Amino acid sequence: MNEIAQIRTDTAPDEKETVPHNIEAEQQLLGAILTNNDIYDRVAGVINETHFYDPVHARIYEIAASRIAKNALASPVTLKAFLEDDPGLKELGGPAYLVRLAGAAISSFAARDYAQMIYDLAIRRKLMELGRDISAKAARVEVASEPKEQIVEAEQALYKLGEQGQTTQGFQSFLKAVTDAVNVANAAYQRDGGLAGVSTGLIDMDKKLGGLHKSDLLILAGRPSMGKTSLATNIAFNIAKAYRKGKRHDGTEGAVDGGVVGFYSLEMSAEQLAARILSEAAEVPSEQIRRGDMTEGEFRRFVEAAKTLEACPLYIDDTPALPISQLAARARRLKREHGLDVLIVDYLQLVRPASAKDSRVNEVSEITQGLKAIAKELDIPVIALSQLSRQVESREDKRPQLSDLRESGSIEQDADVVMFVFREEYYKEREKPGDHDLEAMAKWQEEMERLHGRAEVIIGKQRHGPIGTVELSFEGRFTRFGNLVKPWQQGADSGF
Numbered sequence: 001m002n003e004i005a006q007i008r009t010d011t012a013p014d015e016k017e018t019v020p021h022n023i024e025a026e027q028q029l030l031g032a033i034l035t036n037n038d039i040y041d042r043v044a045g046v047i048n049e050t051h052f053y054d055p056v057h058a059r060i061y062e063i064a065a066s067r068i069a070k071n072a073l074a075s076p077v078t079l080k081a082f083l084e085d086d087p088g089l090k091e092l093g094g095p096a097y098l099v100r101l102a103g104a105a106i107s108s109f110a111a112r113d114y115a116q117m118i119y120d121l122a123i124r125r126k127l128m129e130l131g132r133d134i135s136a137k138a139a140r141v142e143v144a145s146e147p148k149e150q151i152v153e154a155e156q157a158l159y160k161l162g163e164q165g166q167t168t169q170g171f172q173s174f175l176k177a178v179t180d181a182v183n184v185a186n187a188a189y190q191r192d193g194g195l196a197g198v199s200t201g202l203i204d205m206d207k208k209l210g211g212l213h214k215s216d217l218l219i220l221a222g223r224p225s226m227g228k229t230s231l232a233t234n235i236a237f238n239i240a241k242a243y244r245k246g247k248r249h250d251g252t253e254g255a256v257d258g259g260v261v262g263f264y265s266l267e268m269s270a271e272q273l274a275a276r277i278l279s280e281a282a283e284v285p286s287e288q289i290r291r292g293d294m295t296e297g298e299f300r301r302f303v304e305a306a307k308t309l310e311a312c313p314l315y316i317d318d319t320p321a322l323p324i325s326q327l328a329a330r331a332r333r334l335k336r337e338h339g340l341d342v343l344i345v346d347y348l349q350l351v352r353p354a355s356a357k358d359s360r361v362n363e364v365s366e367i368t369q370g371l372k373a374i375a376k377e378l379d380i381p382v383i384a385l386s387q388l389s390r391q392v393e394s395r396e397d398k399r400p401q402l403s404d405l406r407e408s409g410s411i412e413q414d415a416d417v418v419m420f421v422f423r424e425e426y427y428k429e430r431e432k433p434g435d436h437d438l439e440a441m442a443k444w445q446e447e448m449e450r451l452h453g454r455a456e457v458i459i460g461k462q463r464h465g466p467i468g469t470v471e472l473s474f475e476g477r478f479t480r481f482g483n484l485v486k487p488w489q490q491g492a493d494s495g496f
Contacts, residue, residue: 020124021053022117029114030060031105033068034075034098039108040068043115051122056088060098069175076102123161130157149354152325155332197381198259198342201238203483204470208459209417212342212381216463217372219348219411221386221400222421223393227455228385229268230276230479231421232344235383236261237277239342240314259341260313262334264327266350270316276479277314281305285477313338323352324370328377335378343378345371347385348411365410372414386411388420398427402460418461423474425451455481 032039049065052058063082064074072078076098083089089097134154138147185196197211212218222228242258265273279286282305284298294302315334322330327345334340345351348371353363368384375382388404400420405411412418455474459467473482 019053019128020121022121023054023057025114025117026052026054026057027101027104029111029118030057030064031101031103032108032111032114033061033064034079034102035105036108037064037068037074039111040065040074042108042112046112046115047119047122051119053118053121053125056086056092059083059086059088060101126161130154130161133157149325152329155329198239199242199257200235201242202235202470202472202481204472205457208466208468208470209462210465212383213416213464214379214381215376216381216416217368217375217414218381218383218417218419219386219405219415220383220419220421221388221405223388223400225426226421226423227474227479227481228421229273229346231457231481232346232383232385233263233273233276233479234280234481236263236314236342236344237280237309237312240312241309243313260334260339261315262331262340262343263314263316264322264343264345264351265316265318266320266322267346268318270318273316273318277309278302278305280478280480281309283478286479321350321352323354324367325354327351328370328374331374331378335380340378340380343374343380343382345382345384347387349387361410365414368410368414398422398424399456399458400460412461415461416463417459420458420460422456422458423454424456425454454484 029043033043044065049058049062052061060079060083063079067074067078076095079098080095083098084095089095093100134150137150137153197209197213197216199206199211200209220228220232239258240261243260244257246256263273268276275289276286278284279289282298282301284294284302288294288298289302315338317330319326331340331343348367349364351367351371353366354370357363357366371382371384374380386405388400392398392400392404399422402412402418404420405418453473453475455472457470457472459470461467471484473484474480475482
């Protein structure tokens, strides 16, 4: 043991004082794996080859791991063929070094402790590296490198290091990707209702989407007064209200029902948004809340609803004109401090690009790409609201379609799901005939009766599922969307 430790510690005497590492721990762990391949399964979840300080040790671990993954033996004899020409190993005495590693192996019960120590030291080294990078960038005074941008970059790198134990991620094996896909399918199979994602609280919408999937960017678009914000607040409220923390099927702690919701309200103040949610929960019209025109019973309901909702994990940020980089940084911080399961942005066109672009199309493209990057990085669904162009109004059929998305190309391209909110009642109301035309008036009233309290969510694009229309109920007084009771469900239990 002392012999091989001596070989390794003499190689970099200057670095040993400044860079945290433990060559002996690496040697002992590698020796244990080469002696008993079953130990690899115990430590594989803690470390990988990038956590080893010594590059030769990293290569030995990598080759051993790939052989064990194929159910092949990893021993000094089998590894010799792969490492015979390795210049680093030649310096240490060639393949004989592998035999010495196996000879100095520790007992298997301590293997995980050694792996944890190697991992912790690797994180310390990465932190030091990160610190040096931040310091070097700050020292270079350049016009293109704004201090605010440097803070966001540093925060992003620290977040990745804290979450995944790495500052950058390259390729991953198909085996890992397949395992992750099976785990997601298993979680969906175990859940009631068979949803793979977070439930929106709207039954028909969940059936069509399968819930809100992690790492997806969902665009919710509509013309003004269609109820985009109302639908978004309804979904946010439903998810936050259902939040229940516990142990998931993969063994991690987190939301087993509902989730923590972050809501960027770039158009309305936090107080206005809260009033909307309270109006829905207390069933008191929002204009009455604004005017203070409430009966004692209504006000009591309003206060009771506020008490019930204060424990909901719904976080609102109403900073106007937020740049996309800041939006990402704040979302990361929220996930670190309180957890984050769904992010909602109201609305996309009010987000600022990180830097001014030559055209509005390029700016929107940067914003949508940034939102998709947030969804993937934080592994959460992101719902972004979007305006539609005026060309909808000039058509006979006012139902929106993908080409109506304002600055459409990038929004349509980057989104996993594009949905449109449409209320025909809104347009029909504006077609009211004159009182003198009794026949037209009767027909209009009949149409209004049919359309009253109904809304459609048109799914125009869905990467993982079908497109189509979801019918919802809409109560304008409380700005509330709900599950629509079908004719055959009348008088029976409607399921909500």
